[in-house]
Amino acid sequence: MKSLRKIARNVLLKKRCYPRWVLEKKIFPSLKNKKILLVGVADYTKDYPKILKYNDVTTIDLNPYAAEFGAKKHIIGNISNVKIKEKFDVIIMFGILNWGLDYEEDAENALKNCYNILNNNGLLIIGWNPKKENHNKINPRTLKNFRMFQPIDLFGIGSGNIIKGDFIFEFLIRKD
C-alpha cells in the first residue's frame, strides 16, 4: 500500500508543479524498458533513476558538483557538445532550455547532438517554460535543427501546447 507521505507528495506535486507531475506520473511510466538519457540533475531529481527502475538510465550535467545527484551512469558534460558513442531511445531535457542552455547557437548544437545520439525514431522530450521571468526565451520551434524532428502528440497533451503552469512539452521523433 502506498504510504500516506507518497500520496500527499503526489497531490501536492500535481497542484503546485503540474509539469513535473506530468513528467513523473505520465511520461516516466510510459517509457518502460527504454534506454534513457536525462539531461540536467538536481537534488530533487536524485530519485529519478530509482523511479525509472525498468530503464537503462544515464544522466548528464555540465556542473561537476551536480554529479552526486546523477545515476550510476553519469556523464559530466554539456549536451551541446558532448561526444557519446552510445545511442538512446529517449532523451529528456526538462528545465534545461533557458535554464543553462541559454544561447541560440548552443541550443541548435544541443538539438543536433541529441539527433546524433538518438536511435532511429528515438524520442526527444523538451520541457520548457516560455514565460519564466529573467530567463532567455529561446523557442525550440524557431531553431533550424528543430526540423530534424517530427513533433507528435502524447498523453493527450500535444507537442508545443501550453499546459497548466505555463509550461510546454515538445515530443519530438527523430526523423530518419
Ligand SMILES: C[S@@+](CC[C@H](N)C(=O)[O-])C[C@H]1O[C@@H](n2cnc3c(N)ncnc32)[C@H](O)[C@@H]1O
Ligand atoms: C533546473 S536544473 C535541473 C533540471 C532537471 N532536468 C529537472 O528535472 O529539473 C538545471 C541543471 O541542468 C544543468 N544544465 C544546464 N545546461 C546544461 C547543458 N547544456 N548540458 C548539461 N547540463 C546542463 C545545470 O548544470 C543544472 O544542474
